[in-house]
Amino acid sequence: xxxxxxxxxxxxxxxxxxxxxxxxxxxxxxxxxxxxxxxxxxxxxxxxxxxxxxxxxxxxxxxxxxxxxxxxxxxxxxxxxxxxxxxxxxxxxxxxxxxxxxxxxxxxxxxxxxxxxxxxxxxxxxxxxxxxxxxxxxxxxxxxxxxxxxxxxxxxxxxxxxxxxxxxxxxxxxxxxxxxxxxxxxxxxxxxxxxxxxxxxxxxxxxxxxxxxxxxxxxxxxxxxxxxxxxxxxxxxxxxxxxxxxxxxxxxxxxxxxxxxxxxxxxxxxxxxxxxxxxxxxxxxxxxxxxxxxxxxxxxxxxxxxxxxxxxxxxxxxxxxxxxxxxxxxxxxxxxxxxxxxxxxxxxxxxxxxxxxxxxxxxxxxxxxxxxxxxxx
Amino acid sequence: xxxxxxxxxxxxxxxxxxxxxxxxxxxxxxxxxxxxxxxxxxxxxxxxxxxxxxxxxxxxxxxxxxxxxxxxxxxxxxxxxxxxxxxxxxxxxxxxxxxxxx
Amino acid sequence: xxxxxxxxxxxxxxxxxxxxxxxxxxxxxxxxxxxxxxxxxxxxxxxxxxxxxxxxxxxxxxxxxxxxxxxxxxxxxxxxxxxxxxxxxxxxxxxxxxxxxxxxxxxxxxxxxxxxxxxxxxxxxxxxxxxxxxxxxxxxxxxxxxxxxxxxxxxxxxxxxxxxxxxxxxxxxxxxxxxxxxxxxxxxxxxxxxxxxxxxxxxxxxxxxxxxxxxxxxxxxxxxxxxxxxxxxxxxxxxxxxxxxxxxxxxxxxxxxxxxxxxxxxxxxxxxxxxxxxxxxxxxxxxxxxxxxxxxxxxxxxxxxxxxxxxxxxxxxxxxxxxxxxxxxxxx
Amino acid sequence: xxxxxxxxxxxxxxxxxxxxxxxxxxxxxxxxxxxxxxxxxxxxxxxxxxxxxxxxxxxxxxxxxxxxxxxxxxxxxxxxxxxxxxxxxxxxxxxxxxxxxxxxxxxxxxxxxxxxxxxxxxxxxxxxxxxxxxxxxxxxxxxxxxxxxxxxxxxxxxxxxxxxxxxxxxxxxxxxxxxxxx
Numbered sequence: 001x002x003x004x005x006x007x008x009x010x011x012x013x014x015x016x017x018x019x020x021x022x023x024x025x026x027x028x029x030x031x032x033x034x035x036x037x038x039x040x041x042x043x044x045x046x047x048x049x050x051x052x053x054x055x056x057x058x059x060x061x062x063x064x065x066x067x068x069x070x071x072x073x074x075x076x077x078x079x080x081x082x083x084x085x086x087x088x089x090x091x092x093x094x095x096x097x098x099x100x101x102x103x104x105x106x107x108x109x110x111x112x113x114x115x116x117x118x119x120x121x122x123x124x125x126x127x128x129x130x131x132x133x134x135x136x137x138x139x140x141x142x143x144x145x146x147x148x149x150x151x152x153x154x155x156x157x158x159x160x161x162x163x164x165x166x167x168x169x170x171x172x173x174x175x176x177x178x179x180x181x182x183x184x185x186x187x188x189x190x191x192x193x194x195x196x197x198x199x200x201x202x203x204x205x206x207x208x209x210x211x212x213x214x215x216x217x218x219x220x221x222x223x224x225x226x227x228x229x230x231x232x233x234x235x236x237x238x239x240x241x242x243x244x245x246x247x248x249x250x251x252x253x254x255x256x257x258x259x260x261x262x263x264x265x266x267x268x269x270x271x272x273x274x275x276x277x278x279x280x281x282x283x284x285x286x287x288x289x290x291x292x293x294x295x296x297x298x299x300x301x302x303x304x305x306x307x308x309x310x311x312x313x314x315x316x317x318x319x320x321x322x323x324x325x326x327x328x329x330x331x332x333x334x335x336x337x338x339x340x341x342x343x344x345x346x347x348x349x350x351x352x353x354x355x356x357x358x359x360x361x362x363x364x365x366x367x368x369x370x371x372x373x374x375x376x377x
Numbered sequence: 378x379x380x381x382x383x384x385x386x387x388x389x390x391x392x393x394x395x396x397x398x399x400x401x402x403x404x405x406x407x408x409x410x411x412x413x414x415x416x417x418x419x420x421x422x423x424x425x426x427x428x429x430x431x432x433x434x435x436x437x438x439x440x441x442x443x444x445x446x447x448x449x450x451x452x453x454x455x456x457x458x459x460x461x462x463x464x465x466x467x468x469x470x471x472x473x474x475x476x477x478x479x
Numbered sequence: 480x481x482x483x484x485x486x487x488x489x490x491x492x493x494x495x496x497x498x499x500x501x502x503x504x505x506x507x508x509x510x511x512x513x514x515x516x517x518x519x520x521x522x523x524x525x526x527x528x529x530x531x532x533x534x535x536x537x538x539x540x541x542x543x544x545x546x547x548x549x550x551x552x553x554x555x556x557x558x559x560x561x562x563x564x565x566x567x568x569x570x571x572x573x574x575x576x577x578x579x580x581x582x583x584x585x586x587x588x589x590x591x592x593x594x595x596x597x598x599x600x601x602x603x604x605x606x607x608x609x610x611x612x613x614x615x616x617x618x619x620x621x622x623x624x625x626x627x628x629x630x631x632x633x634x635x636x637x638x639x640x641x642x643x644x645x646x647x648x649x650x651x652x653x654x655x656x657x658x659x660x661x662x663x664x665x666x667x668x669x670x671x672x673x674x675x676x677x678x679x680x681x682x683x684x685x686x687x688x689x690x691x692x693x694x695x696x697x698x699x700x701x702x703x704x705x706x707x708x709x710x711x712x713x714x715x716x717x718x719x720x721x722x723x724x725x726x727x728x729x730x731x732x733x734x735x736x737x738x739x740x741x742x743x744x745x746x747x748x749x750x751x752x753x754x755x756x757x758x759x760x761x762x763x764x765x766x767x768x769x770x771x772x773x774x775x776x777x778x779x780x781x782x783x784x785x786x787x788x789x790x791x792x793x794x795x796x797x798x799x800x801x802x803x804x805x806x807x808x809x810x811x
Numbered sequence: 812x813x814x815x816x817x818x819x820x821x822x823x824x825x826x827x828x829x830x831x832x833x834x835x836x837x838x839x840x841x842x843x844x845x846x847x848x849x850x851x852x853x854x855x856x857x858x859x860x861x862x863x864x865x866x867x868x869x870x871x872x873x874x875x876x877x878x879x880x881x882x883x884x885x886x887x888x889x890x891x892x893x894x895x896x897x898x899x900x901x902x903x904x905x906x907x908x909x910x911x912x913x914x915x916x917x918x919x920x921x922x923x924x925x926x927x928x929x930x931x932x933x934x935x936x937x938x939x940x941x942x943x944x945x946x947x948x949x950x951x952x953x954x955x956x957x958x959x960x961x962x963x964x965x966x967x968x969x970x971x972x973x974x975x976x977x978x979x980x981x982x983x984x985x986x987x988x989x990x991x992x993x
Contacts, residue, residue, distance in 0.1 A: 020615045042619070042782055133687060133779025139517035205688055205778045358619070359691070359781045381818045386859075387921045389822045393829050395914035400833030402906025408838055408884055412845050415876070416829055419852050422868075430859040435955065435962045441864050442963065445871050446974040450981030452876045456883045457988030463887045555839065589956055592866040599874030603846060606878070610839060610885055622885070625878060632874075649956060 017045065024053050028131045028362035031372030035349070035361065042357045047350045051343075055376040062336035067093055067167060067302040070336070075161035077340065078374040081120040083112045083152070084315040086165040091246055092311040092322040093167045094296075096304040103248070104292040105169035110248040110285045111182065112155070112164060113313075114278040118189065119148040120316035120369075121271050121278075125196060128268070128366035132209050137199055144192050147185050154178060168298035179286045186279045193275050201272070210265035214352040214364045217262055224348040227341050228318025229270045230368050234262035240314040251288075252281045264367045271369075303331055317341040317369055338377060342370040386427030393420035407462075407469045411455050418448050490584050494571050502719040507533040509771045516775040540712035548612060548705050555611035560706070560713035563604020566597045567720035574727050575652050577737045577755040583652070590651040591643065594728060595636050598683065602628040604717065605685075605692060605702050612705035620701035623782055624692035628683055630786060634793035635679035638672045641797075641804040642732050645669065655736035662743030666733040671800045673733045675793055677766075680725035682789065684718060687774035691782055726766035727759075734762050814858065821855050838884045842877060849873045863956040 018039040023029035032053035038046040058077060062070045074085040087109055094101060101109075126141030149159045154175055156164045164170070200206045216226070221234040231238055239256040241249040257273035259266030306328030312321035318341030325335035345368040352364045393416060400413025422441045429437025463469055507522065507530070514521030522529030547556055573590040575583040587593060602625055609621020642665060643649060646657040658664055666673050682689040692701045703714045730736060737755030753761075780788065828848040835841040849872045856865035963971055 018615060018619075020619075039619075042623075129778065133690070134777065135513070136517050136775050139519060143518060199776070200778075203778065205780055208784050209778060209781055357781060357783060359779075381814050384921065385818060385822075388918065389825065391914055391917040391921065392826050394917060395910045396826065396829040396833060398910040398913050399907050402909055404833060406838060408880065408887075409833065409841050412841055412880060413833055415845065415872075416832060416848070419849065419872075422864075423852060423855060426856050426859050426861045426864060429861065435959055438861050438864050438955075438959055439962055439967050441861075442867065442959075443967075443970060443974055445867060446978060449871060449876055450977050452879055453981045453985040454988065456879055457985035459883055460886065460989045469887055552837070552839070555843065558843070587862065589862050589866050592863070592870065596866045596870035596874060599870055600846075600850075602874070602878060603843075603881070606881055606885070607839070607843070610881075618885070622882075625882060629875070629878060 022361065024050075028127075029365055030127060030370055033346075033365070033370065033372055033375070035353075035365070037353075037358070037361065039358065042359075044353050044356055044358065044361060047353045047361070049346055049349055051346070051372070051375050053376065054372055058377045059336050059338060063333055066331040067304070067333070070333070071165065071167075072161070072163045075163055076373060077338065077377055078120075078315060078317065078320070078342065078371045079160060080123050080371055081116045081316050082160065082162045083116040083164045084120075084313065084320065086162065087113050087247065088311065088313040088315065088320045088322055090165045090167050091313065092309060092324055093302070093304060095311050096307065096309045096324060096326060097167070097302070099168045099296050099298055101169055101296045102293045103290045105294045105296070106248040107285050107289050108170055108174065108294065109165065110252065111282055111289075112152075113247065114282045114285070115148050115151060115182070117278045117316045118275060119145050119152075121275055122148070124271060124316075124366070124369045128363070128369075129200060131362040131366045132206065134199060134203075134206070137196060140192065140195060140199075144189060147188065151178070151182060151185060154181070166295070166298075167302055169293070169295035173294050179289060182282060182286050186282055189275070189279055193272065197272060200268070207265065209359075209363060210268055210367075211263060212261070213264045213356060213360050214367060215261060215263045216348065216352060220351070221262065221348070224351060225344045226318070226348050226368075227344055228314070228316070228369075229267050229274070230345050230348065231318065232256065233259035233267035233270050235259055238319075240312055240319060244312070246311075246313055248285060249281075252284050254281050264363055267367045301331065304328065308335075312339065315341055317371065317374070318345055340374040340377060342368075342372075342374040343377075346370050346375055383427050383431045387424055390420045390424040390427070393417075393423065405471050407459055407471050407474070408456075410471060411452065411459075414451070415448060418444055487584055491572070494584060495568060498568060498571055498720060498723065499716065501723060502716050503533040503537055505719050505723070505767060506536060506715075508767070509774075512768065512771045513775045516772070537712065540715070541709055543708035545708035545710060546705075548614065550613045551705065552611040552613065555607050556705075557710065559604050559608035559611055560710045560717070561604070562607065563601055563717040564713045564720070566601040566604075567717045567724060570594050570597050570724045573651055574724075575655065575731070575736065576759050578652070578655075582737075582756055586650055586652045589649045591639060591649045591654070594651075594724070595632070595639065598721070598724065599628075599632055601717065601721065604714070608706065608714065609702035612702075614705050617702045617704045620692045620704075624685065624702060627685075627689065627691065627785060627789070630789040631679045631682040631689075631793070634789060634797045635676055635683065637794065637797035637801055638675040638679065639732065641672050641801040642669055644801070644804050644808055651731050651736075655731055655738060658735045659738055659743075662741070664733060664735040664738075664740075669733065669800070669804070671796065673729070675797055675800070676732065677729055679793060680729065681770070681773065682785070684721045684725055684770075686722065686770055688777040688779050689785055690774075690779060691785060722767060722770055723763060726763045726770070729766055730759065730762040817858055818855075821851055821858075825851050825855070839881070842881045842884055845880070846873050846877050849877065860955070863959050 020037050020039060021034060022037055023034040024032040029035065034050040034053070036048040036050060037044050056076070058073050062073055065073065071086050071089060074089045075082040077085050093099075122141040122145035126138035126145075129135075129137035129141075152162055152164070153159050155178060156162050156172065158164075216224075216230075216234055218234045218236050221231050222236060226234075227238070235258050237256055237258055240246070241254075242256055254277045255273075257270045257277065259270055304324075304326040306326055308323070308325040310321060310323045312319045314320075319339065320341055321339035323335075323337040323339070324333050327334040349364065349368060352368070353361045356364070397413045397415075397417035397420060400416065401410050404410055404413065422444055425437040425440050425444070429435065429441075459469060462474065466473065468474075510532070511521040511529070522532040525531040525535045547553055570593075572584045573587055573593055575586060577583075580586070605624040605628070606621045609617040609619075609624070612618070642654070645665065645668060646654050648654060648657065654665075661668070681687075685692050703711055706714060737759040739750035739753070739758055825848060828844045828851065831844040832841050832848060835844060849868060853865040853868040853873070856862075856868060
């Protein structure tokens with residue numbers, strides 16, 4: 001496949017289209033995404049995403065691992081939100097095997113998932129702001145992400161790839177005093193959120209760079225298959241935590257922030273609100289943490305009955321779905337398929353960037369919040 | 378040789394003028410022809426300034442200011458024409474600029 | 480001979496060395512200030528509190544391999560960093576560090592125009608650097624840069640004209656002397672002009688929030704993407720030297736150059752215990768700090784917004800300011 | 812003596828660079844030589860006590876007009892060298908010949924005027940009593956920016972305004988020509 005621009009042989013000759021490769025070695029494509037941009041001056045007239053630079057075959061690999069080993073492979077997909085990946089996978093297998101998860105484990109899973117959402121959004125905020133030129137926010141956001149990583153480290157010993165969940169519950173109970181630390185982190189995070197907002201929310205340049213950039217209407221967003229904050233930014237009230245509650249979300253009280261204009265600024269505001277909602281959920285879950293076991297009744301040898309199931313959760317990036325087929329005979333899945341939110345959201349990039357300037361491309365890659373590990377799998 | 382009279386400046390000016398004329402007549406790139414015209418204008422300016430100094434008269438300098446203004450206008454319009462032309466014919470070769478409209 | 484040749488040459492030698500050393504420490508200052516703004520420590524390893532980083536950085540850049548891309552225009556590629564640095568250094572010839580002729584290399588009667596015109600030459604280094612690299616990102620960046628520099632030059636020059644109207648002289652020494660006689664810094668007389676010159680200065684030195692030609696997150700480094708080693712460091716030096724130049728212009732034009740605050744107020748006369756050049760350099764560093772502070776705080780403008788700001792906001796305000804200044808000048 | 816050294820150095824450099832401008836193969840190199848040429852001409856102006864004009868030369872010519880040239884050279888981004896197609900009727904050396912004729916003519920005029928000048932006044936070169944001397948505005952000093960302003964805004968006010976109108980028209984014209992869709 002050639003990616004060169006076809007020569008347009010119209011009677012009115014215009015100055016040349018410039019084809020530039022943004023990435024795979026580019027500071028703002030958040031990994032090894034390659035975007036082939038066709039430019040007219042500085043204006044983007046076409047964009048093609050080239051992916052697959054870190055394809056590791058996780059889906060195929062999983063068909064040769066037993067059910068518990070797959071958890072650690074899921075860590076490597078959205079590596080900035082490993083715990084959510086674990087959660088989605090474990091819940092899918094639990095659904096397949098119809099295992100009842102104890103309430104304490106469900107609460108703790110909620111806490112972990114929301115902490116993970118904060119960590120992931122911190123990374124998004126930092127890089128998004130950095131792409132638009134606000135370098136200080138990056139360092140601030142990473143500083144707070146560090147606290148989340150510390151909490152995870154204390155919980156499971158790892159800082160990035162946690163392997164933090166098991167089919168049927170959690171591997172470990174929380175260390176003593178951990179819940180207090182989570183609560184004090186919530187306190188701290190609320191103050192820091194105000195700092196970020198002070199630097200960005202009403203900043204004129206920030207507004208100029210994000211307002212009315214990459215506007216996408218509700219219908220079109222649904223049509224493109226967007227999910228998560230990019231979809232909610234267009235005003236579609238779709239949040240799996242509300243729509244199809246899992247873990248302990250049915251017992252939590254929280255709002256789903258929605259945008260009105262569907263532009264980059266709305267998506268920014270939504271994620272800033274999601275920070276606050278996450279803190280609210282964490283508070284409720286930690287304060288209402290029930291006593292009890294953390295592991296359900298799980299057979300020694302995990303071997304789900306023959307059948308297939310699809311289960312999706314709301315990861316920080318959007319709808320993270322797992323489709324698993326078990327043949328009921330072997331100790332590994334017959335087919336393992338992931339619906340990664342980053343991949344689906346990336347499909348909207350071409351529609352978003354067309355007609356904007358080169359500088360907006362990086363802002364728009366930032367606003368859909370992709371992680372290439374998840375796109376390529 | 379050692380005493381510099383306005384004659385020297387005039388000769389320098391004449392030589393630069395000639396270089397500019399050669400550029401206009403010999404080169405085929407329209408942009409370079411425009412640059413040669415700038416050389417010609419500069420040759421004139423050298424003369425004006427030298428004489429202004431010699432005659433202790435500011436008129437020469439005033440004229441240079443006007444020449445520069447005209448040169449700026451000429452460059453803007455001329456280069457605009459080049460861009461418009463290039464957009465239509467994809468060339469800046471003066472030998473290919475033979476027709477007045479297309 | 481001594482007066483006309485040796486002394487100016489000595490002055491030039493001292494000044495050039497001072498500027499280049501100042502630039503290396505300015506880089507350190509930038510790293511430190513931004514680090515503190517971002518709750519980091521910044522360089523700490525080389526020397527106490529990382530002070531020797533200012534020496535380590537240039538050594539590293541000089542020792543690095545100097546790569547010329549295979550398809551680059553070799554001569555222009557080499558020439559471009561030099562064309563960028565030389566105007567930035569030449570400008571210092573007319574910057575007065577104090578009232579005495581000892582403190583400046585020369586005081587020419589068109590000093591301000593000299594600065595404006597010489598800084599306008601600096602754009603060649605950027606354009607040619609981007610073009611000669613024969614690479615797409617640098618070319619885009621250099622086109623951005625040339626458009627940006629030319630647009631903001633108009634606004635800055637027009638604004639400076641209104642200051643010239645107030646003083647009636649183009650000599651930098653004369654401008655500072657006018658502020659001493661008036662007893663008031665021009666920052667209070669021409670506040671609008673101050674803002675315009677400062678914003679235009681940010682744009683002309685390619686500093687945040689106008690650092691589009693070298694926006695690393697968009698253009699992977701801008702016009703100097705293909706540069707490395709010594710030639711890259713020349714671009715680097717030029718940028719920081721230009722920052723010092725703009726700060727010096729702002730200080731001379733609006734903050735009384737080497738004068739202490741409110742030079743005519745007797746109660747503040749004790750401020751004269753500091754020599755004039757200390758005041759001058761101190762004020763320059765204050766503005767350099769503001770440059771760095773802005774970089775740590777603000778996001779970046781987009782190209783079309785930047786041009787819009789230059790042409791639709793700054794230039795009309797500059798013209799308005801000029802007209803108002805002229806009217807007031809005639810009226811009073 | 813010093814004046815002679817400066818003049819001859821500048822003259823050689825200016826002419827040499829002029830030749831380079833018209834003979835350089837790449838248009839960008841041409842532009843570069845043109846810039847340096849203009850800067851040296853500005854230095855020449857300084858030696859002739861015309862600081863203001865020198866600065867304007869740098870600011871407008873080197874810093875403005877030539878940047879425009881560079882911009883256009885980069886914009887047209889020639890894929891085929893313009894020298895590729897030559898009109899068969901074009902004979903290159905006639906251009907040089909014609910230019911030589913122009914030079915001879917100019918030199919002849921210069922010498923003729925000098926000799927007639929010498930016949931009139933034993934001043935050597937152009938005397939201060941030539942008819943041109945009357946249209947001035949008093950003696951010229953080195954520090955002449957203010958005087959130049961006076962002259963420009965009094966004796967030459969109408970040409971000055973006309974020049975500004977010309978620039979305005981040129982500006983509009985350039986935009987109309989270069990803009991793709993009006």
